Amino acid sequence: MNRIKNTGLILLTALLAGCSGEETMSELTDRVFDIAERQYTMMDTRLKDDTMPRSMDSEGNFIDSNLRWWCSGFFPGSLWYIYEYTGNEHIRALAEKNTEKLDVLKIKGTDHDLGFQMNCSFGNAYRITGDERYAEPIRTSAEVLAKRFSPVTGVIKSWDFVNKGRDWKYPVIIDNMMNLEHLYNAGIIFGLDTLKTIALTHANTTMANHFRPDYTSWHLVDYDPETGKVRSKETVQGFSDSSAWARGQAWALYGYTMMFRMSGYDCYLSQAENIADMLLERLPEDGIPYWDFDSDRIPDDYRDASAAAIMASAFIELSTLSNSPKKTAYLETAEKQIRALASDEYLANPGENCNFILKHSVGSLPGNSEVDVPLTYADYYFLEALLRYSRLPE
Ligand code: GLY
Numbered sequence: 042m043n044r045i046k047n048t049g050l051i052l053l054t055a056l057l058a059g060c061s062g063e064e065t066m067s068e069l070t071d072r073v074f075d076i077a078e079r080q081y082t083m084m085d086t087r088l089k090d091d092t093m094p095r096s097m098d099s100e101g102n103f104i105d106s107n108l109r110w111w112c113s114g115f116f117p118g119s120l121w122y123i124y125e126y127t128g129n130e131h132i133r134a135l136a137e138k139n140t141e142k143l144d145v146l147k148i149k150g151t152d153h154d155l156g157f158q159m160n161c162s163f164g165n166a167y168r169i170t171g172d173e174r175y176a177e178p179i180r181t182s183a184e185v186l187a188k189r190f191s192p193v194t195g196v197i198k199s200w201d202f203v204n205k206g207r208d209w210k211y212p213v214i215i216d217n218m219m220n221l222e223h224l225y226n227a228g229i230i231f232g233l234d235t236l237k238t239i240a241l242t243h244a245n246t247t248m249a250n251h252f253r254p255d256y257t258s259w260h261l262v263d264y265d266p267e268t269g270k271v272r273s274k275e276t277v278q279g280f281s282d283s284s285a286w287a288r289g290q291a292w293a294l295y296g297y298t299m300m301f302r303m304s305g306y307d308c309y310l311s312q313a314e315n316i317a318d319m320l321l322e323r324l325p326e327d328g329i330p331y332w333d334f335d336s337d338r339i340p341d342d343y344r345d346a347s348a349a350a351i352m353a354s355a356f357i358e359l360s361t362l363s364n365s366p367k368k369t370a371y372l373e374t375a376e377k378q379i380r381a382l383a384s385d386e387y388l389a390n391p392g393e394n395c396n397f398i399l400k401h402s403v404g405s406l407p408g409n410s411e412v413d414v415p416l417t418y419a420d421y422y423f424l425e426a427l428l429r430y431s432r433l434p435e
Contacts, residue, residue, distance in 0.1 A: 044361045051386065052182065054403075057430070059162050064423075066376065066379070066430060066431075067289035067431070069379070069380070069383050069427075070126075070427045070430065070431050071248045072383070073246075073383055073388065073398070073423075073424075073427055074123060074126045074127055074424070074427070076129045076388065076390070076391055076398065077123050077387070077398050077420070077424060078123050078127055078129060078132060079391040080134070080389065080391060080394075080396045080397065080398055081116070081119060081120055081123060081135070081396065081398075082131070082132070083334070083391075083392070083396045084116070084136070084249060084395075084396040084397070085135050085138075085139070087103055087105065087395075087396065088105065088116075089105075090142060091107060091108055091142070092105040092106065092107065092108070092141075092394075093105065093106050093107075093108060093110065093112070093113040093115075093116050093139070093417070094106070094116050094396075094397065094417055095110060095112060095416075095417065096404070096414045096415060096416055096417075097365055097394065097395040097397065097398075097409050097414050098414075101395070102395075103395040103396075108142060108143060108145065108146060109146065109149060109228075111152070111154035111157060111158065112157075112416070112417050113143060113146070113158050113162075113385070114143060114157055114158035114160065114161035114162040115127040115157075115161055115418050115420065115421040116139055116417055117139035117142075117143065117161065117162040117165075117166075118161030118162055118421050119398075119417070119420050119421045119424050120132055120133075120135050120136035120139060120163050121136045121140075121162075121165040121166060121169055122165070122424040122425060122428055123136075123424065124136050124169070124423070125169055125428060126424075126427075126431070136166065137166070139162070140162045140163060140166045140175070143158060143162050143163070143178075144178055146158055146159065146182065146345065147159065147178040147181040147182040147183075148181065148185055149182075149185070150185045150186075150188055150189065151201055151219050152199065152200055152201065153186070153189060153197055153198065153200070153214075153216075153217045154204075154220070155182050155185060155186045155220070155223070156183075156186055156219065156220025156222065156223035157219055157223075158182075158220070159178065159179060159182040159183075159223055159235050160220075160222050160223035160226065161421060163175050163178050163182075164179060164222070164223060164226060167179060167230075170282045176230065176231075179223075179226070179227050179230065180227055180230070180231050180233075182223070183223055183228075183233075183236055184222065184226075184227075184233075184236075186220060186224060187224060187236055187239050188234065190239045190242075190243065191211070191266060191269075192242075193266060193267070193269045194211055194213075194246070194264040194265075194266060194269045195242050195243070195245070195246035196211075196213045196242075196246045196247065196264065197213070197217055197220065197239070197243050198212070198213065198242050199212050199213050199214045199216070199217050199261075202213050202276065207275075208263075208272075208273075209253070209261075209273075210261045210263060210264065210265060210266055210272060211263060211264040211266045211333030212261050212262075212263050212264075213247070213251075213261065213262050213263075213264065214260055214261050214289075215247070215251055215258045215259070215260060215261075215292050215293050215296075216279070216288075216289070216292045217247070218244065218247060218292055218293060218295070218296025218297070218299075218300070219295065219296055220245075220291055220297075221240040221243060221244060221269060221296065221299070221300060221303075222299050222303065223238070224239055224240040225237055225240040225300075225303045225304070226237045226303075227315065227376070228240065229303075233361075237304075240300070240303075241300075241304060241306070244297070244309065245302045245308075247262075247296075248269070248273050248297075248308070248312055249295075250262050250274075251274075252293075252312075254320050255319060256312075256315040256316050256318070256319040257285035257290060257319060257334070258285070258290060258293045258316075259274040259275065259276065259282070259288050259289075260275065260276040260277055260278060260279050260286050260289050261273075261274070261276065261277055262274050262349070263275070264386060267418065270355050276407075277405070277407070277408075278371060278404075278405045278406070278407060278408065279333050279407070280333035280335055280336045280337070280406075280407075281335065281348045283335070284320050284334065284335035284336070285323070285333065285334040285335055286332075286333050286334075287330040287331065287332055287333055287334060287345050287348035288332075288345060288347060288348040288351065290316065290319075290320060290330075290334070290348070290352075291330075291347075291348040291349075291351035291352045291355070291391075292351065293316050294313060294316045294317055294320065294351075294352055294355040294356070295351050295352075295354065295355035295422075296353045296364065297310075297312040297313035297316065298310075298313040298358050298359045299355075299358070301313060301362055302358065304364060310362060310363065313355075313359055313363075314359070314363055314365050314367070317355075317359055317363075317367070317371055318365075318367060320352065320374075321367065321370055321371075321374060324374065325340075327377065327378075327381045328349060328352075328353075328374055328377040328378035328381055329345075329346065329349040329378065329381050329382070329387075330345055330348045330349060330352070331343065331344055331345070332344070332345040332348070332403035332406055334363055335397050338353065339359070343401070343403050343406065343412060343413050344401055345401075345402055345403045345417050346382060346387050346399045346400065346401045346402045346423075347399075347402040347403070347416050347419035347422070348402075348418075349378045349382060350378075350382060350399065350418075350419050350421075350422035350423040350426060351382070351418070351422045351425070352374075352375075352378060353374075353375040353379050353382070353422070353426040354375075354422045354423075354425045354426035354429060355376040356371045356374050356375035356378075357371075357372060357375045357426055357429040357430055357433070358429060359371050360372035360375070361433070372433075375426065375430070376430070378426075379423075379426055379427065379430065382399060382423055386400075386401070387399050387400055387401055388400075389415070394415050395415065397415030397417070397419075397420060398415075398419075398420040398423065398424070399415060399416075399419045399420055399423055400414075400415055401413055401414075402414060402415065402416040402418075402419045404416060
């Protein structure tokens, strides 16, 4: 009798799920990778040997970048993710070609972005294929990046330039946490403990100086290179010096989650959980943040799909590493963000959006640059989030 009742209940539940018509995450992931495969195959035909995709202007024209632009690693990295999910050998050939284009960058010591550029391209290439030809550029670029570290400040210098009206001596932005994955990874692959120590020291100094008591992060901290003292805390891409610029919070969440995965040190897990808990309190209902959590135009302001994609990927990883009672909420938030990004509002149809995958990101609103447009890093972290979700245990 009970069995009959239970069978009836199961059938009813299945029927209701079918009637609700909600796409499963596995169906959603197939759908997005199908679009990504088509968009990025077309995207490659727009490029030359020395260019990468960057964005789209307000008239809908494609904008490319040179290889030195900080985002040049995201297109090859996304191609590697598409290959990983689909096994499409043509995509693999495009990933190889676009990764090799970046070999010239490995000695670029002029800013911190070398980590982003080489880890997304060569780092993924080596992880996926194990091909030794990708190893040397990883080692060379990590050693070049490490030269930007100073034991006096305890951090890697982000930029060598000084913006108009500023007085920086040794500027470090929260985004820089992301470059540590390249250093730490190279430290593991080549047995170079110095690279790991630099990554740990940068993460510790940033934890001490970049965060407010509520676990929001300043965008930029400037250091005195002679004494290591903090000179100022400010913003460049955020609404104000005291605001929480959305992508900065995303880099922070991702950075400390990644540092815990890499090193196993609990202090990074606690930091990531504290940042995550702050975000759970502050994210809008659909999980897609406004470009700055403290903008004075909310709710009539731009959303930033890139920040949502970075957060989603980090929330998924954190949910697998954390023992916090909130770990389920981390995963639910990521799923909500992914479902919003995979909706018509954010996801492009094949042939549209200059062949980028996502719409509606914000590069720098104060700089009036890349506002409400597609950006390669939104695409990259969205695909990464989907891959990570697809690998969760049942
Ligand atoms: N790393 C630059 C940015 O997030 O806009």
